[in-house]
Every structure is written in C-alpha cells, then in structure tokens.
Amino acid sequence: VLERYRAGLAHVPEDRHDRALVLDYSIQDNLILGQQRDFVGTLDVLDRRRVHQQAEKLIREFDIRPPDPTHQVRGMSGGNQQKLVVARELSRRGLSVLICSQPTRGVDIGAIEAIHRRMIEARDRGVAVLLLSAELSELRDLSDRLAVLYKGEIVATLDRDQLGADDVLDKVGAMMTGAWPGRADGAAKTTAEGAR
Amino acid sequence: MKREALTIGAALVIAALAGSVLIWFVGQSPLEVYGMMLSRTWGTSYGFGEVLFRATPLILTGLSVSVAFKVGLFNIGAEGQLAAGSFVTALCGAVLPASLPWPLAVALCVLAGMIAGAGLGGLAGVLKVRYGAHEVINTIMLNFVASALILWAGNAHFFVRDTHTRTISDNATLPALGLAGSHANTSLLLAIGLAAAVAYFFNRTRRGFEWRAVGLSPRAAQNAGVRIGGVIIGAMVVSGALAGAVGANYVLGYKHYYERGIGGGVGVMGIAVALLGRNHPAGIIAAALLLGTLAHGGLAVAELVPKEIFYILQAVIILAVACASVYLGRRARASGAQA
Numbered sequence: 001v002l003e004r005y006r007a008g009l010a011h012v013p014e015d016r017h018d019r020a021l022v023l024d025y026s027i028q029d030n031l032i033l034g035q036q037r038d039f040v041g042t043l044d045v046l047d048r049r050r051v052h053q054q055a056e057k058l059i060r061e062f063d064i065r066p067p068d069p070t071h072q073v074r075g076m077s078g079g080n081q082q083k084l085v086v087a088r089e090l091s092r093r094g095l096s097v098l099i100c101s102q103p104t105r106g107v108d109i110g111a112i113e114a115i116h117r118r119m120i121e122a123r124d125r126g127v128a129v130l131l132l133s134a135e136l137s138e139l140r141d142l143s144d145r146l147a148v149l150y151k152g153e154i155v156a157t158l159d160r161d162q163l164g165a166d167d168v169l170d171k172v173g174a175m176m177t178g179a180w181p182g183r184a185d186g187a188a189k190t191t192a193e194g195a196r
Numbered sequence: 197m198k199r200e201a202l203t204i205g206a207a208l209v210i211a212a213l214a215g216s217v218l219i220w221f222v223g224q225s226p227l228e229v230y231g232m233m234l235s236r237t238w239g240t241s242y243g244f245g246e247v248l249f250r251a252t253p254l255i256l257t258g259l260s261v262s263v264a265f266k267v268g269l270f271n272i273g274a275e276g277q278l279a280a281g282s283f284v285t286a287l288c289g290a291v292l293p294a295s296l297p298w299p300l301a302v303a304l305c306v307l308a309g310m311i312a313g314a315g316l317g318g319l320a321g322v323l324k325v326r327y328g329a330h331e332v333i334n335t336i337m338l339n340f341v342a343s344a345l346i347l348w349a350g351n352a353h354f355f356v357r358d359t360h361t362r363t364i365s366d367n368a369t370l371p372a373l374g375l376a377g378s379h380a381n382t383s384l385l386l387a388i389g390l391a392a393a394v395a396y397f398f399n400r401t402r403r404g405f406e407w408r409a410v411g412l413s414p415r416a417a418q419n420a421g422v423r424i425g426g427v428i429i430g431a432m433v434v435s436g437a438l439a440g441a442v443g444a445n446y447v448l449g450y451k452h453y454y455e456r457g458i459g460g461g462v463g464v465m466g467i468a469v470a471l472l473g474r475n476h477p478a479g480i481i482a483a484a485l486l487l488g489t490l491a492h493g494g495l496a497v498a499e500l501v502p503k504e505i506f507y508i509l510q511a512v513i514i515l516a517v518a519c520a521s522v523y524l525g526r527r528a529r530a531s532g533a534q535a
Binding site for chain 2: 002037043045
C-alpha cells in the first residue's frame with residue numbers, strides 16, 4: 001500500500017467508515033492518516049504543530065465542520081467526513097492519480113457540490129481522476145470520458161460530446177443491464193474516466 | 197475523560213457496597229474493616245511500602261496487557277512471560293561476575309528478563325500472523341510451555357535447593373525503598389518509567405499513532421499503509437517484554453533468586469489492572485495501587501475477616517468495572533450515531 005502512495009496514487013474508498021477513517025481519532029489525526037510518515041520529526045516522533053497546522057489549513061480550504069481539529073470524527077456528519085477524506089487524499093504529496101469510488105454516497109447536497117468542484121479542480125491541475133459511481137447524473141456532469149462496464153468488460157466508451165445528448169443516461173442505464181448491445185441479464189457497474 | 201473517571205468511581209462504590217454486605221455476613225462491621233484496612237495500608241509506612249511492593253508487578257503486567265489491548269489483541273500470556281522473565285533475570289544475576297558495576301549488572305539482568313518475555317510474546321504474535329492461530333489460545337498454551345520448561349530446566353540444571361535458583365550476585369540487586377523494612381524496592385521507579393515510556397510512545401510517536409489505528413480500525417490502518425502483521429508481532433513483543441520486567445521486582449528487589457511460582461497470579465491480575473485503568477498508563481498505575489492495597493489489606497485485616505473476602509472483593513471490582521466499560525463503550529457509540 002505504501003508503494004502505491006509513493007507512486008502518487010490517491011484513493012477515496014467506497015466505504016469511508018470501513019476503509020478511510022479511524023472514527024475514534026480526531027479530525028487532525030484522520031487528516032494525516034496514510035501520510036503519518038510525512039509529519040515526523042527526529043526519532044519518529046510526530047510533529048504535533050505541523051499536524052495541527054495542516055489540519056487548520058485543510059479545514060479552511062475544504063470547509064470541514066466543525067472546524068475544530070481535535071473533534072472526534074465519529075460525531076461528524078457524513079458529508080463532512082467525506083470532505084475530510086477528499087481533502088486528505090488531495091493533499092498527498094506528488095499526487096498524480098486520484099481514484100474516487102462512490103465519493104458522494106450518503107452525502108448531503110452542499111458537500112456533494114464541494115466534492116465535485118474539488119475533483120474538477122484536481123483534473124485542471126493535471127491529476128488523472130478515475131471516478132467510479134452508481135450515480136449516473138454525477139458521471140455525466142463530471143466525466144470527460146465514460147466507460148460502461150458490463151460483466152467485467154467495457155461495452156462502450158463515450159466522449160464528452162456524446163455525453164451531452166439528452167437520452168444518454170437511459171442509454172448508459174440500458175448498457176449497464178446488458179440490454180443495449182443485445183444481451184439481457186445481470187447487473188453491472190459504470191466507470192468514468194476524467195483523464196487528461 | 198471525566199465521565200470515564202466518574203463511571204469507574206461509581207463501579208468502585210458499588211463494589212465496596214457489595215463487599216460491605218459480605219463483611220456484614222461474616223459478622224463484622226464493614227466500616228471497622230475498611231477503616232482498619234486503610235490505616236494498615238496507607239496509614240503506616242510499612243503498610244504503604246507493602247502496597248507499593250505489590251503494585252509494582254501489577255503496573256508492569258497491566259501495561260503489558262494494555263499494550264496488546266491497544267492494538268486489539270488479548271494477551272493472556274503475561275503469566276508465562278513474567279515467569280520466563282523472572283527465571284532468566286535470576287540466571288543472569290547468578291552468572292554475572294561480581295566485579296561488574298551495579299548499573300550495568302542491573303540493566304543486563306532486567307534486559308535479559310525482558311528479552312525472555314518478549315521472545316515468548318513475540319512467538320505468540322508470529323503464530324497468529326503467520327498461521328492465523330488465535331493469540332488467546334497461543335498465549336495460554338505458551339504459559340504451560342513456559343512453566344514446564346522452567347521446571348525442567350531448573351530441576352535439571354539450575355535449582356540448588358528445592359526449587360530455588362542460585363542467589364544473584366550483590367551488584368545486581370535493587371535496593372529497597374527504605375519504607376520501614378517493607379519489600380518495596382526501586383523497581384517501582386522502573387515500572388513508573390516504563391509506564392511513562394508507553395504513554396509517550398502511543399501519544400507522540402508515528403508508530404504509536406499507527407498501532408492505535410490498528411486497534412481501533414484495522415482496515416483503515418491498512419489503507420493508511422500500515423503493515424498489520426508487523427504491528428501485531430511488535431505489540432506482542434513489547435507486551436511480553438513488559439511482563440518479563442516483573443523479575444526486577446521479585447528477583448532483583450526482593451528474593452534475590454528465582455523460586456518456582458514466583459509472581460503467580462500477577463499476570464492474570466494484569467488483565468484486571470488494564471481493564472480498571474482503561475488501558476491508560478496513569479490509570480494503570482492507579483489501578484495497580486488499588487489492587488495492591490486490597491491484596492495487602494486483605495492480609496492486614498485477617499484477624500477480623502477471612503482474607504478470601506478480599507479475593508471476592510477484587511473479583512467484584514473487576515466485574516463492576518467490566519460492566520462500566522461496556523456502558524462507556526455504548527455511550528461513546530451512541531453519541532457518534534447521531535451523525
């Protein structure tokens with residue numbers, strides 16, 4: 001896992017409680033989780049001042065609430081927890097690829113918008129963003145390129161201009177169920193790619 | 197933090213009330229018995245010294261259990277780890293040349309004991325990580341292995357009289373604290389020092405940060421680049437080493453030799469200490485003092501009530517605190533669930 005992070009990969013996991021957060025840790029501790037090695041001083045001692053500064057900076061940038069770095073993450077709203085995860089992943093040094101899996105699941109509308117904006121900003125900075133989602137409108141709005149998977153295979157790839165069509169969501173939905181290319185069973189998953 | 201202390205305090209009061217009923221049942225006045233227990237433990241310097249002497253190994257085994265707890269492991273093996281540690285400490289003390297300066301001699305003996313305990317704990321950790329054997333089973337079984345191995349090795353090679361090893365050389369002994377001839381000795385300082393070290397490790401260092409994360413949420417820790425297997429083995433090594441340091445109290449500070457059964461039961465009581473102290477080093481010191489008070493207090497009031505009453509009281513305290521812990525855990529989750 002460490003090697004992947006060193007290679008510039010960042011990852012917003014599908015289930016933030018299971019994989020992304022230590023719920024009993026404070027906001028600042030969760031904000032350095034996975035980057036704890038970047039915040040040590042001599043003898044492997046954590047540099048609390050820097051951890052605190054980083055937390056205050058990210059809380060401000062991403063409007064995480066409550067804005068108290070020592071607040072326990074367990075008591076936060078789902079939207080703010082997710083903003084925390086996105087903030088942390090985007091703050092990785094040497095970031096080049098960001099994988100977001102269902103980044104807006106169970107998140108309130110305000111936070112959804114903030115998270116979307118951040119993903120677009122990351123793309124504009126030259127980060128390759130891979131978004132996996134079951135939210136078709138989210139995929140349409142954000143993607144530069146959209147690949148539809150059915151039974152582990154890419155059945156179609158749509159570009160930006162194709163995604164503008166009115167009935168595109170119905171088509172994608174149909175392809176996900178296998179109905180579009182002529183097959184007719186099982187569930188599927190979509191993948192969108194915002195590569196640049 | 198404050199609610200924790202209050203809840204634990206309430207549990208202790210309930211336990212004391214239950215103890216009162218028992219004392220009343222054997223026909224004595226609870227107030228008189230508790231009063232006598234306090235005056236004969238904390239009231240005299242000898243009694244206080246005995247409390248400290250009994251608390252010292254409990255601090256160490258409590259820390260041992262708590263370090264394992266923090267990363268989500270249950271070390272039941274402090275009993276065997278402290279036996280192995282004490283045995284090796286005694287052997288080391290017996291073979292050291294008398295010309296060695298004392299700080300070096302003491303340090304070597306303590307270190308030898310800690311390494312022995314660490315080896316036993318680490319073995320349980322490796323068995324878990326490598327073969328998936330549960331650490332509870334591993335540590336219990338290694339307790340038997342350790343005690344049988346010590347008995348065999350002692351009988352075959354080292355026991356000079358009955359089940360004693362040779363007396364350690366003078367330069368390896370730890371001086372008494374000088375509390376009216378009580379057995380309290382300077383290993384208490386070692387125990388407090390180790391407690392501070394454990395607190396510092398968990399709160400301030402990068403590894404402590406990762407270890408706590410493993411205990412609270414192993415999958416998130418793994419996602420954060422922590423190697424869980426390594427942490428498990430490391431925690432068992434540290435846990436074993438802390439239990440192995442118990443030899444400093446009994447061997448270097450008190451008997452000056454290893455005797456079969458030395459420190460028996462202290463390993464198991466370490467679980468209670470860790471529970472009572474909520475895995476916090478300062479809490480562990482307080483819990484060790486409390487249980488040390490009861491252990492010596494039970495003897496001190498033996499003329500009024502059978503000392504078994506105090507064993508029961510210890511058990512009732514542990515049960516009360518265990519219930520309080522569950523209650524606290526539920527409260528913590530409930531306050532988080534509103535999100």
